[in-house]
Amino acid sequence: MVKVQPAAGGGRWAEISPHRLGGWLDGFYQRHDGAVEVGLLLSAANGDEATLIPPPGVPPVQTVDELLEQLKLPRRLGLLLARKGAVAVGVAQGDELISSKVERFYIQGRTAAGGWSQQRYARRRGNQAMAGVREAADIAARILLPAEPELDALVCGGDRASVDAILSDPRLAPLLAKRHDRLLDVPEPRLSVLEEALSAAKMIRIHLVP
Structure with missing residues (x-):
């Protein structure tokens, strides 16, 4: 389940658990043929965008693949x-x-x-x-x-x-x-x-x- 709420300044915030992120990304690409990644920004030809914000404790990452790898590691919070x-x-x-x-x-x-x-x-x-x-x-x-x-x-x-x-x-x-x-x-x-x-x-x- 993805929790969604309005974002100050426009757009929406969605929250998703780490183990569901891969499936969510697959769905985004299926709905937006030709979407591209620029760092942690997913950009579609129709103007739709999705910016991924890593959770606390994850070190700086430059790509979505790096984020997915880091999410596999347990963090001490x-x-x-x-x-x-x-x-x-x-x-x-x-x-x-x-x-x-x-x-x-x-x-x-x-x-x-x-x-x-x-x-x-x-x-x-x-x-x-x-x-x-x-x-x-x-x-x-x-x-x-x-x-x-x-x-x-x-x-x-x-x-x-x-x-x-x-x-x-x-x-x-x-x-x-x-x-x-x-x-x-x-x-x-x-x-x-x-x-x-x-x-x-x-x-x-x-x-x-x-």
């Missing part, structure tokens, strides 16, 4: 998913999570009270949020740092501000060079969400025009 009040961290080898930790943090709900009481609750929420970030950074350091030398990429997801706050911890500086640009859109982190994020991280993205 770090995963960091965060939303305010929850974090999930994992290390995966190929399709398997080999270590993981999921944690939720208590952050007091908003209050309808005004004046001094509202300010006091706001300070308490802020302190709880900062404590959650520190604990999330502790978890990330414990799970990700021992694996950092072997990580092919770090894939993040959830709320960008929360992820950035966690990765601002000086202990996690070695991970920054391996952080992939894409931020996965995930719900509140749980183990099942972490497992789904691993599958999503390995998808090949294809920019389709039109």
Whole structure:
């Protein structure tokens, strides 16, 4: 199954799992007789185009054939998913999570009270949020740092501000060079969400025009 959604600026984004890419390419060529490859761009005579975006951890490749060969190799990925009040961290080898930790943090709900009481609750929420970030950074350091030398990429997801706050911890500086640009859109982190994020991280993205 190929997941397709509109792309900002025009065209569509399609996502496909590595083991289905070969069949998708065969279908593209069958539908577009005479299509040519220029690097990772497939171009058809009718103007249709498909640009392949390698998944995190794949080294730079120049051709579609090189990409297909690289996709056969298992990658070691770090995963960091965060939303305010929850974090999930994992290390995966190929399709398997080999270590993981999921944690939720208590952050007091908003209050309808005004004046001094509202300010006091706001300070308490802020302190709880900062404590959650520190604990999330502790978890990330414990799970990700021992694996950092072997990580092919770090894939993040959830709320960008929360992820950035966690990765601002000086202990996690070695991970920054391996952080992939894409931020996965995930719900509140749980183990099942972490497992789904691993599958999503390995998808090949294809920019389709039109």
